[in-house]
Amino acid sequence: MTTAAPGSDLNAVDARVFPPSARRGSRCGELKLAGIPATELTAKHGSPLYVVDEQAARDRAREVREALQREAARVGTEATVYYAGKAFLCVEVARWMDEEGLAVDVASGGELAVALAAGVDPSRIGFHGNNKSEREIARAVEAGVGTIIIDSEIETERIAAAASAAGRRQRVRLRVNSGVHASTHDFLATSHEDQKFGQPLGEAPRLVEAILAHESLEFVGLHCHIGSQIFATDGFRESARRLLGVYPELERLVGAPIPELNLGGGFGIAYTSEQADEAPRIADIARELADIVAESAREFGVAVPKLAFEPGRSIIGQSGVTLYTVGTTKEVALAGSDAAADPADLGYSSRLYVSVDGGMSDNARPALYGADYQVRLANRSSDAEPALVRVVGKHCESGDIVVQRDVLPGDVRPGDTLAVAATGAYCWSLASNYNYVPRPPVVAVREGASRIIVRGETEDELLAKSVVATLSP
Template identity: 60%
Template sequence: MSAPDSRPLVPDWLAVPDDANALAPLVWPASAARDAEGELRIAGVAVSALREQFGTPLYVLDEQAVRARAREVREAFESAAARHGAAARVYYAGKAFLSTEVVRWVSAEGLAVDVATGGELTIALAAGADPGRLGLHGNNKSVAELEAAVAHGVGSVVIDSPIELERLAVVAERRGVVQRVLVRVNSGVHAETHDFLATAHEDQKFGFPLADAPAVVARIRELPSLEFIGLHCHIGSQIFGTAGFAESAARVVDVHAQLREGGEVPVLNLGGGFGIAYTSVDDPTPIGELATGIVDAVARECEVRGIPVPNLAFEPGRTIVGRAGITLYEVGTVKPVPVTDDLTRVYVSVDGGMSDNARPALYGAQYSARLASRTSDAEAALVRVVGRHCESGDIVVDAEYLPGDVTPGDLLAVPATGAYCFSLSNNYNAVPRPPVVAVADGRARVIVRGETIDDLLARDAGIPTPNEDTV
């Protein structure tokens, strides 16, 4: 039996819109616009054409939006660092969304790439990425993954545990190379959106307590097959503002200064986590302001301690691809459900759901939605956009106002789905994963092929394949 729905019927932040067809600034790709007939176009491509060619559900990614944002972020951090006599390197965090095409796009715009598994490493290498501009993360890297990283000449490995430190040293020694490494530390600062919490300890699976860093670094410096190049610290995700970064920088720079007494510490990697707008009320910090605020905070801490500003590294993912993506669905059923004596919620069921966007179910993430195939003058109705899966928690958009005449066959678009939606996609209820289509200059092309039922059956060992020997 499902638990009662404890969510508010209408969230405090959600207001009845003046126009339920309007596209909120900062939430949609800049190229998103309605044509004279009211149909949504992304980079000049009509959503009806996308449905006809590729079907739905469909991930759509604006190539130029990704490229422009990658360039903007890189330039912002490089400029901010240069004002303090330092360099900055921006890594694209591949966990947000990784494909060979995206690796090529961000690499062409001057970004390095951060990967967290052997699979992500393989994709980046297949795209032609320079191994020296790759960074490998992960709290439980296998020996095989460490072997691959060292063999391909990955630029840096982020050490996450004492066991991993020793494993990597053995792998690098066997290969006869010196592997550059960073040490991931926990500053005790955890930030989410516009709030942050600073404590003495952080209870999480990643990294080392700050107090342990000197001993860890001393061990690395004893090992001839490893070269310590700096600290790494990541304080959270979907962060607005710079206060959390500033507090974390004060703590990490203090340890950075201590480590300089025993040798060079050329790099400080402050991770990513920069927030984007998912709804009309979200107000993400402009990237130029973020870059200036974070780098200035590091510079202040370095000045207090009489040390130079190190070269800085950052790992944005969501802010590069999040806004550039939308997911396109077709409406299947529409069901008004009276929830109080004076309020009815319309359940709009679409042909996707938690298999293509698990974030609402996992994190309670909020999204927006708009009719995409047309506009309407109908009075706005409170809706909940839900998926097709056998779970009451299969919610795509928890609360939204759409024109009250939404009907089966309409196309619905959910913006800001470029990050983590495809990455977290799954085959729940034996639903194939959708394709990813890139749009640019009025044209569309597949960059990740969608799955079919035949693909699912091909993995089922209970179905004999042609010419398969049986025992």
């Protein structure tokens, strides 16, 4: 959807989409992040550039953790909040999350290595994945990872063997599919029965029996993830009810209350100003989730379990901004039939294609999921008449779109700096070298200072990976 219409303030920076520190400076109206002008950041670190507001990320992490733990305590239990590292993980970000009291969720041996390098207590790490290798499992067990999530029956045997060899009793959760699917993009769906993650809920008793057969394993509860970019708690309500409905049978097998329940994450954020009116408040989500679990536990006559959650996007997403430099612009007339087919384009007779120096290699989400983003002119403000724009990348691909539709001042031109909001999650994580474009660096900003937390790549580094093979006679 278009995020601004004719007559709107095209220089406005929406604090519900951009980091709270983002604001226009008095000189030329340049966008500043944590007090640093956008052009100063690109001059120092290059363009395109991922920028993460450290204070915003820390504040949000603390807000989410405190809300979920406060509401859990209200219904007589506890909550552990894992930061879902898949959203964006590097040593510095893992350290921030650890210092703000969050545990860390990893989904590969590489992510585990990052969390350990950051000094995260292994007992506060959860290890996910539908195809964890025997080597990864052994490494996690030996490192003392607190909980490994079992995704398939085969993994039960592998984890048990690794724990036995290490002389440890490994805590495990069983990932199940509740059959509840939150309203989201099909590729983001992670709770259908017919998909690669987890096991059908009806299989839980049999699979828990298999876990209990191994002295080296300690079963601590079920895990379920119902989707991503979720704006309502209805799906969580039904999923929690179905999961807790199985707990009485599991308690009979175990001979004791099941201590934990992990409801996953997937809390949504606003990518545009229009979404901001619908995006949920974490305080409301936390209150509703706590009530949902308490009510379901009473319904099925089980103790309220300790809760675990795995938010990622909702913690790091809004703290990130990507800066680009405009290379070319191209105006394309909109045919009447085309405009009528897309109501968001009504009122404009043409679309301005604005090409930037990045694209789908640094933000694959528009191509993968049709994701919406908001863009603002960052090196200056402008009173020019509005233009309907599509911000596109430099890649040899028609689907190389950064911002499908927004409105910018019509005088946007080559050399301008653009800022795309809410790129903290799943942008660097999904980045590629398509067309041999080096990945940009990631810079953290805080209190007027910037520092690189992930080095960017160079063409020489990419070339160094190529091997010239000589065939033996």
